[in-house]
Amino acid sequence: MKLSVTTPRYLFRSVNLICYSLVNHLVRKLYKLKYELRYIALRYIFQVIPSEKTKYFFSISLKIKYKMKDNFDIFFRRKPALMLVALKKMSKARYGSLLAKEVDCTYSHAVKILQTLEELKLVDFEKKGRIKLIKLTKKGEEVAEDIDSIRRRLM
Structure with a gap:
């Protein structure tokens, strides 16, 4: 769906909510992946989501990236x-x-x-x-x- 200036505001909000819930779901799934795959998946997520929304998920990415610093x-x-x-x-x-x-x-x-x-x-x-x-x-x-x-x- 392409959003334009004439797109109703409520529709834009619902698209944002869908985007956030989709990313939250993906992040929960990423916890199950190995470290290397998480890093690749996170890079992909941040390319797909517009830059103003990536600030929200940056803290989540740091938690995932450093979660498995070493096996201990x-x-x-x-x-x-x-x-x-x-x-x-x-x-x-x-x-x-x-x-x-x-x-x-x-x-x-x-x-x-x-x-x-x-x-x-x-x-x-x-x-x-x-x-x-x-x-x-x-x-x-x-x-x-x-x-x-x-x-x-x-x-």
Whole structure:
């Protein structure tokens, strides 16, 4: 269908809605494809849809493009898993800021993750003066060892 200046506004809106719903359906299907095929399909979608509409779907494409960065991300959230592994590698207690730098995330994000890990009884906090030291519990060491062995198998 070719849209012209005389096309009624409601018809143009319905075409937009159809376009959006079609692309949303395609994006849901793309999650099932392999990474290379997703990239090709996304390029095709952005060629078909007019440029003003691609801004809406750009965030979706970034989610898909970086979703399977590597095989480890399929099974685990990267930062919490790497925090446990980093704590396991260092036998002594660590500072939160050092751990955040090692895992490559912000300090506030690291603290939030560490609080969740503490609720799961995987880490303990020791307060010495102003400094909070982080140590793995026995359960945390076992989980970190399992995560590390899975990571080594996938690499």
